[in-house]
Amino acid sequence: MAQEAALTALATLHQAGHSAWLVGGCVRDLLLGITPKDFDIATSALPEQIFTLFPHAQLVGAHFGVVLLSAHLEAATYRSDLSYQDGRRPSGVVFHSDPSHDAARRDFTINALYLDPLSGRSLDFHGGRHDLQSGLIRAIGDPAARFAEDHLRLLRAIRFAARFGFTIEPATLAALTTHAPSIRRIAPERIHDEMRRILTGPRLDLAWQLLSSTGLWAALVPEAPAGSTLARLTPPASLPLAWAALLQGIPSPQNIFLRFRFSAAERRDTLFLLHNQSSLLAYSTLSLPQQKRLLRHPLFPNLLALHLATHGPGPTATHWLTQQTRWSHSDLWPTPLFNGDSLIARGLPPGPHFRQILARLEDLQLTNPHLTLADALTILKL
Numbered sequence: 001m002a003q004e005a006a007l008t009a010l011a012t013l014h015q016a017g018h019s020a021w022l023v024g025g026c027v028r029d030l031l032l033g034i035t036p037k038d039f040d041i042a043t044s045a046l047p048e049q050i051f052t053l054f055p056h057a058q059l060v061g062a063h064f065g066v067v068l069l070s071a072h073l074e075a076a077t078y079r080s081d082l083s084y085q086d087g088r089r090p091s092g093v094v095f096h097s098d099p100s101h102d103a104a105r106r107d108f109t110i111n112a113l114y115l116d117p118l119s120g121r122s123l124d125f126h127g128g129r130h131d132l133q134s135g136l137i138r139a140i141g142d143p144a145a146r147f148a149e150d151h152l153r154l155l156r157a158i159r160f161a162a163r164f165g166f167t168i169e170p171a172t173l174a175a176l177t178t179h180a181p182s183i184r185r186i187a188p189e190r191i192h193d194e195m196r197r198i199l200t201g202p203r204l205d206l207a208w209q210l211l212s213s214t215g216l217w218a219a220l221v222p223e224a225p226a227g228s229t230l231a232r233l234t235p236p237a238s239l240p241l242a243w244a245a246l247l248q249g250i251p252s253p254q255n256i257f258l259r260f261r262f263s264a265a266e267r268r269d270t271l272f273l274l275h276n277q278s279s280l281l282a283y284s285t286l287s288l289p290q291q292k293r294l295l296r297h298p299l300f301p302n303l304l305a306l307h308l309a310t311h312g313p314g315p316t317a318t319h320w321l322t323q324q325t326r327w328s329h330s331d332l333w334p335t336p337l338f339n340g341d342s343l344i345a346r347g348l349p350p351g352p353h354f355r356q357i358l359a360r361l362e363d364l365q366l367t368n369p370h371l372t373l374a375d376a377l378t379i380l381k382l
């Protein structure tokens with residue numbers, strides 16, 4: 001869909017006499033045989049000329065003159081960036097009529113390829129095709145200067161390397177390592193977003209190797225003990241699982257959640273995984289209901305995955321895997337022998353104590369699957 005819309009938009013721009021190319025991530029992905037999520041067009045047309053051709057287009061918020069043509073399709077005039085002031089965004093842009101400046105402002109060579117699928121022509125100002133074939137992440141221009149002007153590129157380099165299983169070219173890697181401490185100047189939301197993409201990617205071993213060896217992880221979370229468990233997770237991991245692997249053993253994970261603006265759900269799930277590692281280990285002290293409640297928790301597979309990545313196979317993992325096969329769905333979720341309505345029918349005044357009675361009933365049923373209604377009523381003195 002988006003691809004068709006992109007080709008139609010290219011044709012419309014060409015017919016109006018403008019130069020226009022697919023550019024960036026979509027070209028990289030197409031050449032790697034991956035279906036792109038989003039398409040970007042770079043063109044000589046100025047924003048107002050783009051609006052004339054695409055009356056329904058909308059300006060994209062924070063970016064200078066970037067135009068949203070339709071869902072997953074953006075167009076932007078060839079541009080170069082004015083000086084960077086805050087380590088993240090240029091203070092402005094200058095529009096150009098040819099794409100060479102536009103290529104030079106992009107971060108990595110594999111992200112600066114231009115393709116016109118209609119004619120099959122392409123532009124490659126910085127050796128991006130070679131690097132794509134060789135599996136290399138290489139900064140365009142002087143790597144140190146490029147990381148100094150926009151520190152988010154430090155994490156982007158690692159994200160692309162880990163996503164594609166690529167190597168970071170030595171000069172780029174050296175500059176990344178030198179500039180790693182600058183990552184602290186990036187807005188926490190942006191870091192969280194880049195980390196989310198890295199941690200849910202396909203190569204957590206590579207992600208960890210790069211985050212740790214460059215000093216980026218130490219710069220981001222100086223108080224963290226080695227988070228190397230991440231490297232032993234089997235991707236793709238859920239975000240809470242990956243964060244829990246990174247943060248295991250940290251004294252106050254809540255500080256990190258606050259620092260990086262975790263959502264409430266991310267906080268809850270990551271904490272669940274961190275807190276319940278000890279419950280898994282202490283299985284011999286847990287009651288049957290406690291074990292069953294842990295096993296039926298939606299995050300149980302993540303809990304076990306974290307345990308396995310930390311401790312490897314052993315008696316604890318064997319215990320839980322055995323229990324998992326032993327108990328059926330109805331063993332874990334027994335149909336309640338009675339509910340609140342039944343209690344009211346028996347003449348009990350409704351109130352908050354109903355919850356306690358029903359929780360105790362569930363405990364009894366989780367302990368004894370063959371419990372009868374009569375037994376339950378007797379034990380609960382109802």
Ligand code: ATP
Pocket residue numbers: 023024025026038040105106107108111112150152153
């Ligand atoms: P993804 O598949 O993750 O979207 P992408 O390469 O498309 O990867 P985007 O963030 O969508 O990444 O950016 C589109 C293009 O814009 C990039 O390919 C790159 O050419 C350029 N770009 C994006 N962010 C930067 C940056 N921080 N510095 C320089 N160029 C950038």
Ligand code: MG
Pocket residue numbers: 025026038
């Ligand atoms: Mg993109």
